[in-house]
Structures are given as structure tokens and as C-alpha cells.
Amino acid sequence: MTQAETTPLRRRDLLSLIGAAAGSSALYFAMSRLGHAQGSDYAGPINLSGDPKGASVLILGAGVAGMVAALELRRAGYRVQVLEYNDRVGGRTWTIRGGDRFTELGGATQDCGFDRGLYFNPGPWRIPYHHRALLDYCKRLGVTLEPFTQVNANAYLHGKDAFGGQPQRYRTIQADFNGMVSELLAKAVNTDRLNALVSKEDTEVLLEALQDWGALDDSYAYKAGEDASERRGWRKPPGGGLSAEPIDSTPLRPQDLLQSHLWRRLSSGLDYDYQTTLFQPVGGMDKIAEGFAREVGDLVRLNARVTAIRQDEHGVQVTWEDKGSQTMQQSRADWCLCTIPLSVLSQIEMNVGAPMAAAVAAVPYSPSVKIGLQFKRRFWETDEAIYGGISYTDLPITMIGYPATGYFDSGKGVLLGTYAFGPYAYEFESLSPAERIAKAVAFGAQIHPQYPAEFDNGMAVAWHRVPSQLGCYGQWTDATRAEHYRNLCAIDGRILLAGEHASYIPAWQEGAILSSLDAITRLHERVMKS
Amino acid sequence: MTRAWVALLASGLVASAGPAAIAQTFGSPTHFTEQGGAAIYASVCAACHMPDGQGAEGAGRYPALSRDPRLQIPAYPIFMILHGQGAMPPFARTLTDQQIADVVAYIQTHFGNAEKDQATSAAVKAARASD
Numbered sequence: 001m002t003q004a005e006t007t008p009l010r011r012r013d014l015l016s017l018i019g020a021a022a023g024s025s026a027l028y029f030a031m032s033r034l035g036h037a038q039g040s041d042y043a044g045p046i047n048l049s050g051d052p053k054g055a056s057v058l059i060l061g062a063g064v065a066g067m068v069a070a071l072e073l074r075r076a077g078y079r080v081q082v083l084e085y086n087d088r089v090g091g092r093t094w095t096i097r098g099g100d101r102f103t104e105l106g107g108a109t110q111d112c113g114f115d116r117g118l119y120f121n122p123g124p125w126r127i128p129y130h131h132r133a134l135l136d137y138c139k140r141l142g143v144t145l146e147p148f149t150q151v152n153a154n155a156y157l158h159g160k161d162a163f164g165g166q167p168q169r170y171r172t173i174q175a176d177f178n179g180m181v182s183e184l185l186a187k188a189v190n191t192d193r194l195n196a197l198v199s200k201e202d203t204e205v206l207l208e209a210l211q212d213w214g215a216l217d218d219s220y221a222y223k224a225g226e227d228a229s230e231r232r233g234w235r236k237p238p239g240g241g242l243s244a245e246p247i248d249s250t251p252l253r254p255q256d257l258l259q260s261h262l263w264r265r266l267s268s269g270l271d272y273d274y275q276t277t278l279f280q281p282v283g284g285m286d287k288i289a290e291g292f293a294r295e296v297g298d299l300v301r302l303n304a305r306v307t308a309i310r311q312d313e314h315g316v317q318v319t320w321e322d323k324g325s326q327t328m329q330q331s332r333a334d335w336c337l338c339t340i341p342l343s344v345l346s347q348i349e350m351n352v353g354a355p356m357a358a359a360v361a362a363v364p365y366s367p368s369v370k371i372g373l374q375f376k377r378r379f380w381e382t383d384e385a386i387y388g389g390i391s392y393t394d395l396p397i398t399m400i401g402y403p404a405t406g407y408f409d410s411g412k413g414v415l416l417g418t419y420a421f422g423p424y425a426y427e428f429e430s431l432s433p434a435e436r437i438a439k440a441v442a443f444g445a446q447i448h449p450q451y452p453a454e455f456d457n458g459m460a461v462a463w464h465r466v467p468s469q470l471g472c473y474g475q476w477t478d479a480t481r482a483e484h485y486r487n488l489c490a491i492d493g494r495i496l497l498a499g500e501h502a503s504y505i506p507a508w509q510e511g512a513i514l515s516s517l518d519a520i521t522r523l524h525e526r527v528m529k530s
Numbered sequence: 531m532t533r534a535w536v537a538l539l540a541s542g543l544v545a546s547a548g549p550a551a552i553a554q555t556f557g558s559p560t561h562f563t564e565q566g567g568a569a570i571y572a573s574v575c576a577a578c579h580m581p582d583g584q585g586a587e588g589a590g591r592y593p594a595l596s597r598d599p600r601l602q603i604p605a606y607p608i609f610m611i612l613h614g615q616g617a618m619p620p621f622a623r624t625l626t627d628q629q630i631a632d633v634v635a636y637i638q639t640h641f642g643n644a645e646k647d648q649a650t651s652a653a654v655k656a657a658r659a660s661d
Contacts, residue, residue, distance in 0.1 A: 085589045105578075105586035305589060344590035346616035364619035367577065396556040423562050423624055427554040429577035435552060464577050467588025470617050 042133035042510075045140075046517050048076035048524045055527050058083070058318055058331055060309070061339035062300045063091025065498045065512040067292035068137065069337050069520050070299050076524065081331060082296070083304040083320055085468045089297065090289025091339075092123035092469065093509060096372065096459050097284070104465040110433050113374065113457040117406070118414040120372025121285040122461035124509050125401070125416070126150065129277045131510035133517065134288075138281065141291030148278040149404045151269035152389020158447050159394050162260035167391065167447050172252070173262045175215060175231035179222030180254045182214020224250045265392035273508075280404060288509070304329070309336060309350040311494045335523060339499040339516070341365065343470035352492040359484035363501055365471020367425035371397075371418035371440045371460040378406075378413035379450040395443045396424040412456060417444050421472075429462035436460040474501030489519070496523060561624045567636025570629050574621070575637070583641030590617060596641040604649035607634045608657045622658065627651035 057073050059066045062084035074080045088094075096102065098114040114120070126148040127134055138145055153174070156167035188194045189203055198206055211220060215227045222228060229248045236247035257263065268274060281287035293300070303323040310317050316336035320329050338345065343365040350357070380386040380402050388404035401416030417440040420428055428436050437458035445451035463472035476485070489502050498512070498519040505511030553572035557563025564573045572581060578592040579585050585594035600606045611630050614620035621630070634649035 105588050105592065106580045107586075340589070343617040344588075347590040361616045364614045365617065367619070394559070396559075398559075422559055423574075424556060424559055426562075426574050426577050427556055430573050430575075430581070431552065431554065439552075439554075439556075462577065465586075467586075470578075470588065470590050470592070471619075475619075 042136065042514060042517075045136065046072060046521060048072060048520070050524070050528045052077050052524070052527050054079060055335065056080070056315075056333040057335045057337055057523070058316060058333035059299075059337045059339065060306055060318065061085075061091060061499070062089040062302075063339060063499070063512060064093055064134075064137075064288065064292070064509050065339040065500070065516040066091075066337070067289070067296055068513050068516040069339075069498065070296040071292065072517070072520055073524075074296065074299065079333075080296075080299050081333065082300040083306060083318065083331065084300050084302050085305050085323075087302050088286075088289070089293050089300055089302070090286050092472075093285050093289045094123045095119050095121050095284030095286035096461070102459070102461070103467075104433070104462065105467050105470075106465060108433050108465075110459055112459050114372070114414055114459075115374065115412045118374060118412065119284045120370070120414055120416065120459060121280075122370045122372070122459075122463075124285055124507075125280060126274075127279045127509070128273050128275070129279070130272070131508065133513040134510045135279070137513065138279075138288060138291070141288070141295065143287050143291045144282040145279040146282050146405060148280040149388030149402075150274045150276065150278050150390065152386060152402070154384075155386050155389040155402070156391035156393075156400075156447060157262040157265050158391060159260055159262055160446065162262055163256070165446060167393075168252075168260075168262055169233070170266075170389075170391075172232040172249075173257070173260075174266055175228065176222075176251045176254075176257050177263045177266060179214045179216065179228060179231070179251060180257060182210040182216055183220060183222040186210045186214075186216060186220035222251060224248045261394070268390070268392065282405070306340065306348055309338065309348060309495065311336070311351060316494050334494065335527070336495045337516075337519060337523065338495060338497050339512075341469050341471065341499065342474055342501050344468070345497075350495070352495055355484075355487035356490070356492045356495075356497075359488035360497075362480050362484045363474040363476060363488075365464070365469070366421060366473050366475045366507075367429055368463045368472035369418055369420045369425045369428040369436065369460065370416060371428075371436060371458055372414050373417035373437070373440060373444070373458045374412055374414045374456040375450075375454040376412055376456050377454060378403075378409060379454055380415065380448065381407065381413075383450065384448075391447060393443075393447060395446060396420055396427065397440055397443045398424065400444060400447060417441070417458065418460075425462075426464075428460075429464050433460040433462075436462070473507035474499075476506060489515075491522060491526060561626075562621075562629065565629070565632075567632040567634075570625070570633040571636050571640075574625070575633065578617075583637070592617070594641075595637050595643070597643060601638055601643055602645055602647065604634050604638065604647055604653060605657065607637060608649060608654050612654070612657055627654040627658070630654045 056079040059069050059082040062082050066082055070080050070082050096112050097119045098112050100112040103109040153171035155170050157170055157173050158167040186207055189207055214222055215231045216222050217225055217227050225248055228251055232249055234246045235249040238246040305321040305323055306318055308319040315332055315334045317330055317332045322329055342360050342363045346361045386402055387407050388402050391400045397418040398420050437460050441451050441455050496519050498516040500506050500511040503511030503515040553569040555563045562574055564570045579595050583595040585592040610618055612622045628651040631649040631651040631654050638645040
């Protein structure tokens with residue numbers, strides 16, 4: 001063996017290899033995984049200093065990107081007006097409650113029958129702790145947050161063909177997977193191939209680590225016993241008095257565990273976006289929209305459908321339809337910040353240069369379906385001891401999200417019964433709302449047999465059929481980003497764009513906010529120079 | 531129109547009358563498993579263009595597919611389905627050549643369209659290769 005082959009692989013070498021093999025984006029990705037890189041680049045409240053001397057900005061869209069801009073630009077001395085298509089502010093930051101009515105494209109209308117205090121967030125529903133800009137606005141706007149549970153050890157991992165379709169507790173799959181891998185690696189420690197990768201003095205430490213991480217016994221075996229039961233749970237848990245003695249549970253056979261593919265979702269809580277702690281606003285995600293509305297709601301004109309955006313050397317003129325009176329109106333300003341989703345904007349007449357026009361047309365919008373289901377009782381808590389968190393399945397519903405609030409309530413409960421992307425989402429979207437809900441109940445019953453008896457009512461939101469959005473979020477690829485992203489974000493004359501689609505954090509509110517802050521910072525610099 | 535319907539019925543593209551069954555197969559998270567133009571249309575295209583092909587209008591619009599002269603040449607719908615544009619997403623990775631040919635033929639002969647030019651999977655394959 002050569003010297004190079006016998007030297008244990010160091011982290012920097014690994015990064016170099018990844019970078020050489022897969023390019024810089026993969027290197028950045030790997031660095032993020034290894035803790036070198038940071039996520040959100042929010043550096044605290046922005047300071048737009050200097051007098052804009054009465055310059056005016058017309059903001060299109062009252063989602064979080066538009067509302068952030070409205071708040072900060074007015075504070076900086078701009079004259080601001082906002083046009084919004086919906087009859088509410090918030091955009092995709094949206095919560096549905098009992099009594100709400102929603103009519104999707106195609107005309108199907110749903111009236112929400114949830115009980116008082118119960119809700120469902122059809123758009124964003126969780127906030128990672130490192131989405132610092134959004135968390136800062138929550139604090140400044142007085143939006144109260146509570147923990148959102150992503151990983152629940154007692155929730156399920158389910159495969160329709162795994163273990164006869166019987167859902168398995170996340171805890172047991174995680175314990176058995178870690179135990180299996182640790183045992184295999186411990187057995188391999190003294191083989192030549194591993195000796196080439198791990199130095200002799202590190203071997204003992206590695207064995208100690210594997211024993212600890214994998215719950216191995218003193219012979220480095222993962223098997224039924226106290227060590228394993230402490231991780232995966234007991235067949236009969238320890239108690240008190242005469243019946244106190246616990247009975248150990250038996251780990252799954254390694255080949256069954258591997259072939260079940262349930263390990264696929266063990267990584268769900270490991271990704272940066274889903275690591276503890278996550279938050280949700282108390283009472284629904286639209287509390288964020290309400291917070292912004294308290295600050296800048298007076299600037300927003302609702303029910304305004306933009307039909308044309310025209311700029312000249314003096315300013316921007318926007319033509320819009322007042323949906324109430326069905327009359328055409330015009331608004332004018334020195335500048336226009338447009339946060340309209342590209343799925344919609346690509347259809348609106350706008351005289352910008354070819355690069356921005358091409359960028360606007362280049363980003364398709366993802367399908368996505370979320371279905372909120374109300375049940376007559378919180379059986380997942382009372383029957384199954386699942387308090388918040390997510391069960392994952394390979395069924396088309398993809399997951400069941402349990403409410404991270406209202407625990408132990410004796411009334412009804414609302415859970416997220418479907419959160420689908422990709423082909424499954426198109427298949428749900430192309431059904432009627434009632435059919436989507438019926439499918440969600442039928443699929444979910446394979447995981448929770450209580451479903452058919454306890455189901456009360458539901459609300460199904462298919463994002464391609466949401467009239468203001470025409471899709472869930474902008475789906476960039478490496479190729480389209482390379483060709484169009486900078487052109488999308490650059491100021492074109494007197495027009496500039498913002499929103500999650502103009503960020504590297506697509507689909508997240510944080511991306512929308514950081515995009516907006518970046519855009520208005522550049523706009524302000526331009527105004528100060530002119 | 532009548533002749534087109536007869537041809538369709540003969541080719542088995544139109545299901546027999548009866549209670550509307552759900553065409554969705556929910557067969558894979560990575561690609562569509564529906565077969566035949568009617569099932570593919572009902573499970574994919576109908577999400578936006580609506581089950582009756584009439585499209586819809588909100589802040590933006592999904593164009594109606596009925597009596598659309600651009601559908602006369604299959605190359606146009608084939609390109610749009612493969613690559614997308616604006617609000618139209620691409621399906622090059624989730625539909626096969628045959629599925630795209632079938633759904634283009636279905637659209638060309640439904641919703642008031644009665645084109646003769648039937649799309650073929652070879653045409654879809656060629657459109658992919660010319661990228």
C-alpha cells in the first residue's frame with residue numbers, strides 16, 4: 001500500500017474529493033452538511049438611511065415579500081402603495097379555519113367545517129430556528145411562536161409493502177437501523193480495508209462510539225436486551241411493584257429492515273431545514289400576515305388583478321382590475337417592486353428587457369396538495385400516544401402531520417392528512433376537492449384504522465388551482481439558475497422582482513423575505529444615486 | 531366530429547358510459563403510470579386545464595384546449611408537454627414518449643378539436659433528441 005492509501009481520510013480531503021468530482025455546488029452542499037457553511041444570511045433589521053425625497057414605490061402582491069418591502073420602504077420615507085389580487089393579505093402565508101370559504105380554479109367551492117379554534121395551514125407550516133429574518137419579523141410584529149415538532153419517535157414509518165403494511169414506530173426503525181449499522185461496522189473494524197481508513201489509535205475510539213451510538217452490548221452485538229430496549233422500547237415497559245419487571249423487545253431482522261425501505265425517512269429530521277428547534281405561530285401561520293397587516297394594512301388595495309405593467313423613463317404605470325366593481329384602474333409610481341408569482345407574471349404584459357422576460361418565463365411552478373382532515377376525536381393522541389410530529393408513508397398522501405398544539409383536548413382535532421409533491425400531487429390536483437379528501441381518508445386508514453369511523457370533514461388545497469398562485473413555488477434547476485437567476489433579480493429600468501422565486505431558499509417564507517430585503521436595498525441605493 | 535368519435539370508440543380510447551371512475555392510478559412518486567390518452571389527461575392535464583378542457587382564469591389563466599388552432603400541429607403540444615413554458619410545467623421526466631403521444635392525440639380529438647394529424651411516440655422521441 002502507498003502512503004496515501006494508508007492515511008486515514010481527513011474531512012478536508014473528503015471535501016476536496018467531493019468538490020473535484022461534483023463541482024462547487026456539491027462542495028457547498030457537503031460543507032453545509034459538515035457544519036462549515038451558514039444558511040440564512042440575515043444580518044439584522046435593514047437600515048435604509050438617507051432621504052428618498054418623496055420617491056414612490058408601487059408594490060405588487062401582499063405576501064410576506066411585498067409586506068416586508070412595504071413596511072421597510074415606508075419607514076425609510078418612501079410613498080408606498082400595494083396591490084393584492086386576493087381579498088386578504090398574506091399570499092401563501094395562509095390559514096383556513098371553520099367558516100372560511102375557498103373557491104379554486106374550475107369553480108369548486110369548499111366551506112370549511114372545522115370546529116372553533118382548529119385550523120390548517122395550506123402553505124408554510126413550520127419555521128426552522130435558523131430562518132432568522134422571519135423569526136425577527138415575528139418578534140417585531142408581536143407574533144407569538146410555539147414549538148413545531150418535526151421528528152416524533154412515537155410517530156410511524158409506513159410502507160404499503162413493508163411488514164405486511166403494519167406501520168412501525170419511528171423509534172424502533174431508528175434504533176434498529178443504527179444498531180444494525182453499528183454492529184456491521186464494529187465487526188469490520190479489524191479487517192484490512194477498514195484499517196486502511198482508520199488509524200490504530202482511532203479504532204478503539206470508533207468501537208466505543210459505535211457501542212454508544214448503536215446501543216451495542218459488550219460484545220458489540222445489537223440484540224434483544226436492556227441496551228436495545230432503552231432505544232427501541234420494551235415489549236413490556238418497566239413498572240412499579242410486583243409487576244415491575246420489564247420484558248425486552250426483539251429487534252427486527254436486518255434483512256427485513258433493509259428491504260422495508262422504511263429507513264428512507266430516518267433522514268427527515270437530519271436535514272438542516274428540519275432540525276430541532278422548529279416553530280409555528282400560535283393560532284395559525286396567517287398570524288404573520290395579520291402582524292404585517294397591523295403595520296402596513298392601510299397601504300394595501302385588495303381584490304386588484306394586475307393586467308399590465310408599463311415603465312418609461314419617468315416611472316411605472318400598472319393597469320389593474322378592481323374585482324369588486326369590475327372596472328379597470330391605473331396606478332403610477334416612480335418604481336415598481338413586483339412579487340407576483342412567475343406563473344402569473346409570465347402572462348402579464350410587462351415591458352422589460354429580454355433577459356428578465358426570459359427569466360420570468362423559465363421557472364415552472366411545482367404541484368402540491370395539502371389536505372386538512374378534522375376527526376371527531378384526537379385518536380392519535382388517546383389511542384396511539386402520538387403528540388405532534390409526522391408519520392411518513394410511501395402511499396400518495398406521503399405524510400400525516402399531527403397538530404403541534406392543543407394537546408389532550410377532548411374535542412375534535414385537525415391533522416394534515418396529505419402533503420404530496422410530484423406526480424402524486426398532479427393526480428390529487430386533477431381530482432375534485434371531495435374526491436381528494438375521500439382518497440386521503442382511504443389511504444390514511446391504512447395507517448390509522450380509526451379514520452373511517454372518526455372522520456368528520458376536510459379541506460383540500462391543490463396549489464395549481466389556487467387562483468392567485470397557479471402553483472406552489474418556483475422550481476429552479478441548476479441549469480435555469482445558471483442562465484436566468486441573476487437576470488431575474490437585476491433591476492430592469494424601474495422594475496424589480498422579489499419573492500421566494502428570487503431566492504436560493506425556494507418555497508420558504510425566509511427566501512421571500514431575504515429576496516425582498518435584498519431588492520429594496522438595491523432599489524434604495526439606486527434612488528439615493530439618482 | 532361524428533367520424534372522429536366513431537374512430538375513438540373503435541380504438542377504445544373512450545370508456546363505456548357509466549359512473550365516472552377515478553382514472554388516477556397513484557402508481558409511482560417519480561412518474562405517471564396511467565396509460566391511454568383519456569386517463570393521462572384526467573390525471574395530469576386536468577389539474578390545470580380542467581376535466582372539460584375549458585381551462586380557468588384567476589390572477590393568470592390556464593388556456594382552454596378547445597378549438598385551439600395551435601393543436602393542429604402535434605409538434606407544438608409535444609414541445610410544450612416535454613419542456614413547459616411559463617406556467618406550463620415540463621413533463622419530459624415523468625411521461626414516456628408513448629404517454630405523451632397518447633395524450634396529444636387525445637387532446638387533438640377532444641374538446642371540439644378534430645385534427646387528423648395523430649401524434650406518434652416516434653415524433654416525441656425525435657422532439658426529445660433534438661433538444
